[in-house]
């Protein structure tokens with residue numbers, strides 16, 4: 001049973017949404033052409049979370065991943081000082097093309113996000129080289145996050161627990177209308193992270209869908225407590241709700257939720273049971 005589906009209705013599943021029609025330019029124009037208040041607050045917290053972690057724990061450059069990177073570079077920029085490689089993992093073909101186009105020289109409007117990051121020393125230290133560092137670190141990988149770790153459970157892929165820092169922004173709740181799939185998307189992200197890895201994840205609160213250009217995409221309506229209850233299974237987390245009117249980026253959501261934390265060393269038993277109950281073919 002899908003816990004969030006209103007009685008009698010069937011939620012749109014990830015496989016049924018029009019990802020091939022996702023327009024990165026329309027998405028950027030609406031969300032990231034300028035630095036909005038909500039993103040500034042999120043970015044400051046994520047910057048401080050990663051800086052605090054690596055101030056104590058930095059031995060050598062690590063592997064990072066941004067899951068469902070879409071047309072947003074600020075999660076990748078937030079990981080840049082510590083990463084030798086950052087995988088930008090994305091499903092929609094036009095977003096993959098956009099990310100590839102940004103590798104050699106990311107567009108100038110991302111510099112307003114960088115300005116906020118460079119208030120911390122680790123970012124300031126690479127300020128002059130930031131574009132070169134980004135170009136060398138970024139690997140754009142086209143794929144489906146539900147495949148990211150699943151096959152690891154039967155030993156076919158080495159990705160589980162591979163990434164030592166990770167981000168997933170506005171993805172798990174914004175790729176499906178199904179609460180079950182939302183949970184699985186969170187699990188896929190968390191299982192991709194190495195024990196102890198610092199991570200940040202952001203969620204739209206109270207959203208039932210969103211438009212990019214003329215195209216509608218599904219969302220799962222989640223609350224702060226639902227997000228917390230799932231994320232705490234996988235790590236030690238801090239959670240913030242951004243619910244002021246200045247945090248709203250469009251009609252049809254009630255706020256944003258940010259979670260920063262560290263991946264547990266152990267494998268959450270509830271996750272294992274969810275995975276074992278998953279159909280082998282996704283969504284069937």
Ligand SMILES: C[S@@+](CC[C@H](N)C(=O)[O-])C[C@H]1O[C@@H](n2cnc3c(N)ncnc32)[C@H](O)[C@@H]1O
Pocket residue numbers: 014019022067068069070071072089090091092095143144145146168169170171174175
């Ligand atoms: C609302 S956008 C968020 C994009 C970006 N992370 C941001 O912060 O703005 C949701 C993203 O999830 C991607 N996505 C949807 N289903 C996916 C899947 N199964 N695997 C990987 N990415 C997926 C979409 O293509 C889109 O880029």
